[in-house]
Each structure stands twice: as structure tokens, then as C-alpha cells.
Amino acid sequence: MKVIGVLGGMGPAATLDFMAKVYAADAAPIEQDRVRLIVDCNPAVPDRNAATRGEGPSPGPMLAAMAAGLAAAGADILVIACNSAHAWSAEIAAAAGVPVLSMIDAACDALAAASPGARRIGLLAGQGCLDAGVYQEAFAKRGWTAILPGAEGQAEFMDALYRIKGGAIGAAERAAFSACANQVAGAGAEAIVAGCTEVPLLLGPADAPVPLIDATWALAEKTIAWARR
Amino acid sequence: MKVIGVLGGMGPAATLDFMAKVYAADAAPIEQDRVRLIVDCNPAVPDRNAATRGEGPSPGPMLAAMAAGLAAAGADILVIACNSAHAWSAEIAAAAGVPVLSMIDAACDALAAASPGARRIGLLAGQGCLDAGVYQEAFAKRGWTAILPGAEGQAEFMDALYRIKGGAIGAAERAAFSACANQVAGAGAEAIVAGCTEVPLLLGPADAPVPLIDATWALAEKTIAWARR
Numbered sequence: 062m063k064v065i066g067v068l069g070g071m072g073p074a075a076t077l078d079f080m081a082k083v084y085a086a087d088a089a090p091i092e093q094d095r096v097r098l099i100v101d102c103n104p105a106v107p108d109r110n111a112a113t114r115g116e117g118p119s120p121g122p123m124l125a126a127m128a129a130g131l132a133a134a135g136a137d138i139l140v141i142a143c144n145s146a147h148a149w150s151a152e153i154a155a156a157a158g159v160p161v162l163s164m165i166d167a168a169c170d171a172l173a174a175a176s177p178g179a180r181r182i183g184l185l186a187g188q189g190c191l192d193a194g195v196y197q198e199a200f201a202k203r204g205w206t207a208i209l210p211g212a213e214g215q216a217e218f219m220d221a222l223y224r225i226k227g228g229a230i231g232a233a234e235r236a237a238f239s240a241c242a243n244q245v246a247g248a249g250a251e252a253i254v255a256g257c258t259e260v261p262l263l264l265g266p267a268d269a270p271v272p273l274i275d276a277t278w279a280l281a282e283k284t285i286a287w288a289r290r
Numbered sequence: 291m292k293v294i295g296v297l298g299g300m301g302p303a304a305t306l307d308f309m310a311k312v313y314a315a316d317a318a319p320i321e322q323d324r325v326r327l328i329v330d331c332n333p334a335v336p337d338r339n340a341a342t343r344g345e346g347p348s349p350g351p352m353l354a355a356m357a358a359g360l361a362a363a364g365a366d367i368l369v370i371a372c373n374s375a376h377a378w379s380a381e382i383a384a385a386a387g388v389p390v391l392s393m394i395d396a397a398c399d400a401l402a403a404a405s406p407g408a409r410r411i412g413l414l415a416g417q418g419c420l421d422a423g424v425y426q427e428a429f430a431k432r433g434w435t436a437i438l439p440g441a442e443g444q445a446e447f448m449d450a451l452y453r454i455k456g457g458a459i460g461a462a463e464r465a466a467f468s469a470c471a472n473q474v475a476g477a478g479a480e481a482i483v484a485g486c487t488e489v490p491l492l493l494g495p496a497d498a499p500v501p502l503i504d505a506t507w508a509l510a511e512k513t514i515a516w517a518r519r
Binding site: 070071072073074077080081084088089090091092093094095096097098099100101102103104105106107108130131133134135226227228 | 309323
């Protein structure tokens with residue numbers, strides 16, 4: 062069984078959610094048979110949204126150092142428990158020296174399996190992730206069109222996101238995410254990607270009017286499949 | 291701010307609980323100000339109970355290797371997210387080369403603060419932890435007497451513990467732990483230490499007739515105090 066390295070802490074609650082989903086995706090009756098995760102839960106990684114706006118330092122160097130550290134600590138493969146941070150995948154992969162599983166590809170694969178006919182895909186993601194085109198590029202390769210919330214909805218999404226990162230996880234944040242899900246569905250989305258790790262902390266499939274794909278869960282399942290291969 | 295290394299995976303749910311409590315004990319409004327944890331969540335560590343019975347390999351060498359790896363990865367201090375594993379504290383400390391915070395001392399300090407007059411202390415712990423005397427030695431130094439569940443209650447405790455480690459966390463397991471808490475209180479315990487990281491997954495202060503000290507929470511608070519010192 063392979064050892065999984067996790068670039069985490071962006072934020073901590075999202076990393077805990079990813080870890081919980083890895084173990085939920087691979088229930089084993091004996092503790093010693095469960096998968097090993099080495100997790101660098103490092104909230105000091107510079108803000109991905111600010112960096113993409115050109116208003117803060119790049120998280121690339123710190124992510125690359127974390128990747129190298131995890132590989133040195135024994136990780137056979139790496140995952141990044143943050144959608145936006147995938148904008149620095151090339152730097153991370155170059156430093157890692159081991160394969161890096163993509164959360165973006167995992168989410169797209171899960172969506173294609175759950176909603177085979179969907180072509181108009183709603184996207185709930187942080188502004189930096191949107192600006193970097195992380196998901197839009199992956200969608201385009203599959204012939205999918207990204208449907209985004211309106212400017213006001215996206216601004217409220219970002220406010221909620223930062224409140225969650227600060228520890229406030231409640232009804233107001235859920236309402237902001239839910240409003241965006243309803244907006245993109247109203248604009249014709251046939252399925253939605255929860256493409257920010259804070260979204261599934263609050264929004265489940267029952268909270269969206271069309272199928273909602275949890276990128277965190279998709280990566281957890283892909284991680285287990287790889288670890289057990 | 292110091293980097294905390296966590297020897298975890300014993301079991302994974304308990305490690306997730308510890309991590310969540312660390313972040314809950316140190317809410318910070320800005321993600322980048324939160325504490326960094328490097329976590330080796332390694333469920334392959336040999337069974338502590340079997341080892342103490344002389345029926346399985348010692349977890350000492352693997353724990354020592356994990357400690358050395360975490361220090362090499364940049365941890366300034368280590369914590370062990372498993373009470374029973376503290377029986378191998380000397381091996382761990384020798385390999386670490388950095389300080390190791392004790393969950394046992396943290397729990398005793400928390401108990402002394404919460405119940406200053408208590409001398410008869412109920413102890414809910416795994417059989418290996420009991421057999422190794424991990425808590426009993428710490429209690430004796432403070433003039434405290436350990437009150438243990440009866441043999442039948444302890445056997446049911448262990449059955450529940452292994453079910454939880456396999457992923458079953460429900461009413462039957464809670465009932466087994468609660469019965470032990472009631473037994474030791476009935477035998478005169480003035481306060482109880484939840485001295486097994488699986489216990490606070492199911493048993494809160496409201497579930498015990500006398501003050502219940504969560505060793506996981508006590509270690510989380512001590513960890514934050516040290517990281518911020």
C-alpha cells in the first residue's frame with residue numbers, strides 16, 4: 062500500500078474534511094490495514110486569491126518546498142487539498158519528484174460518471190481559482206462550458222469563504238454557497254462542481270437543484286484507488 | 291510560531307479529532323496565522339494492547355522512526371495522539387531530538403485545574419495503557435488513586451474500542467464507554483480521565499456523572515500554548 066502525502070492547511074478545516082473522506086472511502090475493519098497519510102497542514106501558504114490578483118506573494122515556492130518535504134518524508138504520491146492551489150501544479154510537480162494526483166481531474170471524472178450527458182457545468186470556486194482558469198481549462202478539454210455565479214453572488218461567496226477560513230462555519234455561509242448553486246442552475250447548469258474545498262463543508266447534494274460534485278470526495282476516492290493499486 | 295509534529299493514525303479518527311481540537315483551541319481570523327501541523331497519520335503502527343500483552347511486535351521502533359521523520363520534516367516539537375503509545379515515550383524522545391509534549395501530563399494538569407480536590411480518579415483507557423501503568427504512575431506522583439472499571443466493563447470497553455478503530459462509531463460503543471464511566475463514579479471516582487483517544491469521540495462531559503477530562507482536548511490546548519509561546 063502506497064503512502065499518500067497531502068499538501069494541506071488551505072484551510073485546516075478543508076484538510077480535515079479531505080482526511081475524513083479518505084478514511085470514509087476506505088473503511089477497513091483492522092486499523093493496521095488503513096492507509097497512511099503524511100499531511101503538511103500549513104496554513105501559512107500565501108493566499109491563493111490575492112496572488113492570482115497580483116496583490117500578494119506567490120504560494121508556489123512554499124507549495125514546492127512542502128511537496129519536496131513530503132516526498133523526502135516517504136510519500137509515494139502527493140495530493141493537494143485545495144482546488145485553487147492547483148494553479149501552481151507545475152511548480153509542485155517539479156519539486157515533488159513523485160506523481161501528483163489532480164483534484165481537478167478527479168472532480169471532472171466524477172462528474173462525467175454521475176452526469177454523462179452534462180455539457181453546461183456550474184462552477185463554485187474561489188476567485189483565484191476562477192481567474193487562473195484551473196477548472197475552465199479542464200472543462201474545455203471535455204467540451205464542457207463553465208457556468209459561473211453572477212458578480213454579486215461570487216462576491217458573497219468570497220466573503221463567506223474567508224469567514225469559514227477564520228473559523229465561522231454556519232447558516233450565513235451556507236446561504237451564500239447555496240445562492241450560488243441556485244444561480245448557476247438557473248443559468249442552465251446541468252451539474253455543479255463544488256470546486257473549492259470549503260464548499261462541501263456546508264453544501265451537500267441535497268442543497269443543490271442539480272447534481273453537485275464534491276471535488277474533495279472525488280479526490281479522496283481517487284487517492285484510495287491509487288494507494289491500493 | 292512553532293511547527294508541531296503529530297505521531298498519529300492510532301487510529302485515524304482519533305488523529306482527526308486531535309487536529310480539529312488544535313484548531314478549535316486556537317481560532318484565528320486569518321488563515322495564515324493558524325498553527326502548522328505536520329501529521330504522520332500511520333495506522334500501521336503495531337497494536338499497542340497486543341504488544342503490552344506480549345502477543346505482538348513492539349510499536350516502539352516504528353514510533354521512533356516516525357518521530358525522527360517528523361523532526362527531519364521540520365517539526366519543532368512532537369505530540370503523540372494516542373495515550374497508550376506513551377508507554378514508548380522514552381524510545382520516541384530518544385529518536386526525536388526535539389521535545390515531546392506529554393498527553394498524560396496535559397490530562398493530569400487539566401484534571402487538577404478542573405477538580406482541585408479530587409484524589410480518586412476514574413480511568414477509562416485501553417488495556418495496554420492500563421497494563422503499562424501509563425496513567426497510574428502519573429497519578430501516583432500527584433497522590434491520586436486510579437479507579438478502574440470492573441473486568442467485564444473493561445472487556446466491553448475493549449470490544450467497543452476495536453469496533454471504533456474499524457469505523458463503527460455508534461450507540462453501542464457509546465453505551466460501553468458510558469457504562470465504564472458510571473462504574474468508576476459508582477466506585478468513588480471524583481473525576482474521570484478519558485485516557486483513550488477514542489473515548490471523547492463518543493463521550494462528552496454530559497455523559498458522565500462526575501467531571502470528565504478529555505486528554506485529547508488537554509493536549510490540544512497545551513500544544514497551542516507551546517506553539518504560541
